Amino acid sequence: MDYDSDEDRKERDAFSERVKERDKEHTRKVASRSDKNAYEEAAKRLKLQTEKDRGRLIPKLRIESRRQYLKKRKEDKVTELEQDLIDDEYLFEEDELTERERKNREFQKKVLTIEKEFEKTSEIEKAPRYRIPEASKKGEDRYEEVDENEKVPHYEQKKWEQDQMSSAVFRFGAKNREDEQKAYDLILENQIEFVNPINISGTPGIEDEDKKPQLTEKQKRKMNIEETKKSLPIYKYRDELLRAIEDHQVLIIEGETGSGKTTQIPQYLHEAGYTKDKKKIGCTQPRRVAAMSVAARVAEEMSIKLGNEVGYSIRFEDCTSERTIIKYMTDGTLHREFLSEPDLESYSVMIIDEAHERTLHTDILFGLVKDIARFRKDLKLLISSATLDAAKFSEFFDDAPIFRIPGRRFPVNIYYSQAPEADYVSACVQTILQIHVTQPLGDCLVFLTGQEEIETCHELLQERTKKLGSLVKELIVLPVYANLPTDMQAKIFERTPPNARKVVLATNIAETSLTIDNIIYVIDPGFCKQNSYNPRTSMETLTIVPISKASANQRAGRAGRVAAGKCFRLYTAWVYKNELEDNPVPEIQRVNLGNVVLILKALGINNIINFDFLDPPPHESLVIALEQLYALGALNHHGDLTKLGRRMAELPVDPMMSKMLLASEKYKCSEEIVSISAMLNVNSSIFYRPKDKQIHADTARKNFHVPGGDHLMLLNVYNQWAETDFSIQWCYENFIQYRSMKRARDVRDQLVNLLGRVEVDLVSNISDNVNIRKAITAGFFYHVAKLSKGGSYKTVKHNQTVEIHPSSSLREALPRWVIYHELVFTTKEYMRQTTEIESKWLLEVAPHYYKSKELEDSTNTKMPKTVGKANSELG
DNA sequence: GAGCACTGC
Secondary structure (H helix, E strand, C coil), rough: CCCCHHHHHCCCCCCCCHHHCCCCCHHHHHHHHHCHHHHHHHHHHHHHHHHHHHHHHHHHHHHHHHHHHHHHHHHHHCCCCHHHHCCCCCCCCCCHHHHHHHHHHHHHHHHHHHHHHHHHHHHHHHHCCCCCCCCCCCCHHHCCCCCCHHHHHHHHHHHHHHHHHHHCCCCCCCCHHCCCCCHHHHHHHCCCCCEEEEECCCCCCCHHHCCCHHHHHHHHHHCHHHHHHHHHHHHHHHHHHHHHHHCEEEEEEECCCCCHHHHHHHHHHHHHCCCCCCCEEEEEECCCEEEEHHHHHHHHHCCCCCCEEEEEEECEEEEECCCCEEEEEEEEHHHHHHHHHCCCCCEEEEEEEHHCCCCCCHHHHHHHHHHHHHHCCCCCCEEEEEEHHHHHHHHHCCCCCCCEEECCCCCCEEEEEEECCCCCCHHHHHHHHHHHHCCCCCCCEECCCCCCHHHHHHHHHHHHHHHHHCCEEEEEEEEEEECCCHHHHHHCCCCCCCCCCEEEEEHHHHHCCCCCEEEEEEECCCEEEEEEEEEECCCEEEEECCCCCHHHHHHCCCCCCCCCCEEECCHHHHHHHHHCCCCCCCCCHCCCHHHHHCCCCCCCCCCCCCCCCCCCCCCCHHHHHHHHHHHHECCCCCCCCCCCHHHHCCCCCCCCHHHHHHHHHCCCCCHHHHHHHHHHHCCHHHHHHHHHHHHHHHHHCCCCCCEEEEEHHHHHHHHHHHHCCCCCHHHHHECCCHHHHHHHHHHHHHHHHHHHCCCCCCCCCCCCHHHHHHHHHHHCCCEEEEEHHHHHEEEECCCEEEEECCCCCCCCCCCCCCCEEEEEEEEEEEEEEEEEEHHHHHHHHCCCCCCCCHHHHHHHHHCCCCHHHHHHCCC
């Protein structure tokens, strides 16, 4: 597929020569695998590729190679879905327009039918598994909300809970001290009762440590590194573990938190000689901070300067050298590394840590690493996971043995609410006060779903404590969420003053990403916000959903880090037992896979549908991703990667954006497009909008508006910031988050660097915003919407009704044609980041995708711009 | 006239 100008073709061919060189290199690498079949396959692929390339230039030969391909396809048994996709090609190169249109229509029809099916299934999924009660009801009424159909479980619930209650009952307010009685009356008038059927036991003997925690702390400081290492639970298992690794190629390590596996295992392996012959030990982490801090810790333990023998590699920061033999990295980094080293040649051991978190990258890594292990028998694989998932991983890796290492933690008592809570925010407030009045001092952590909830909870708490006045001890309330400015986040780590209690109101950020010391009490309402992506409509939805058992336990565990703790769950034990899923839905099943599919294709994995996934994503997700890549020109009609696609894979952004970046050179505005891309990458958190200064923040934001749309506004923000020499002060004045801007700058630098590598020249043309918008259109022609009645829009692809997001600069202008960056469903279907375009550009940048006919109707109708506005005013 | 849970390349 090729629809760029002839000029580009020359330059492209030169590029393709170099790419071929790299392909050969890749093939050589594959050939060095002892597996003969793999080599032959790669050779075939390369041969086929060249044939196809020739075919593109000479139609006759193309038909010939297509025949060969079809023959090969039969042999290879390409899966039906991929075959369908191939059959539904657009036939760009055919001269007969009618044929093309017919095919196009067929294709659209097919997509529609899949869509309908998908909608059916998603409807079933949408049916609530767990209802959030709407109105606040008191006492026994709480039980009666359950409707007719649920009578049986309702009865079971009661019975089960009664059984549990008889085992243990925990109540607040059992104290009699008179001076505080008044306060209790005030606080406890609506008190929540908790039952305590379960507690997570700690490590045997750890209670003794609990009794004299100060002593152990002092001891710890006195201990030298060697003693600390020996005190870790894993130390006892060192030899046994090494023997198991020796005996088995793949080993699942089931280690609880605090066992020391992340820091110790690489050191053990190093001591055992796995780093001979300049081979490395790799260890992946899901988070940047973890990779850095663990590497620093290990370097300290080995008395080595960080970055020499022990190093880490994360995006924007490579702290390794040629001497590095123990390398910590984020899973995404390793994923990228595969592109340049598809067989992990320089590693002797690869440890995938925190595998149970099931990030998108670890899930892909499983498939890749499993494949490599088949032909690289000398590569050892260690998958470390939490208790619940170990068996599943073992099964995936052909029944690999599981090695258990106990952890070290304090027991946590878990209390369930006796009745479901209608309004969990006010229930949280109530519980916090109950704890504050009745429980010994100790910090408290509350899990809420988002900024808004945290703010209301904060206000309610302040209100209630104000009423109580000096009757109770001081309560310090601190919010934490990712978008909170860093200096305010830092407050949660400050030491609690004596005779006061710290309450941290946190989002999921406190579940894994940051650890607050000295938390004794955890309050868990049982909900979190979760993003899910609908590939049909390419729409994202952020919804409040019940958490899984695994997260519930993770949250509870946060109470037992320094001493025995208590966890209060604002849902019943029955709900926990019967209604919560075991694990959260893995990320791979609810995100846009465009980028992932592109990388896999770039790694030479052609049959994506049959890729070995631990939990396969929905078929539709993959098919849509393939189809989109095809329309963008990253894949040809055989479903193979094109030169354009190979260049796109180099950029760590979504396919549409990388297409936009690569197209920008043609429109002589790559400088601008790089800035826009960087800003879009962090767009969600650029503007800071505190609750008490919303009006100021909004006017500050309006000052950045530019005619044309939001993309140009983002460019304006970046350029203005750059003009002030990246000033912090400027950010404060304009209600802009410095952290996000800094990140945008980092992303921009990286993209500039990578564009150099794929040979895109940086050119600037700020005066001509038409070209900038054309370049955006060249990447995002998939995301076009047309004005319809009442100020709403219809997407061209799905004819879906959407609206411009109220924060957009085009909210009032309502241009006839817009391009949007993403669709989000919140209260309505909104387009986020919209920019005005002209419909004829679509024919210019994506002639294969748009027919003049479907763009005709409204361009010919003389509709003055103000009509849209008038309509919206009427509505 | 309305929101942005959390990571990561």
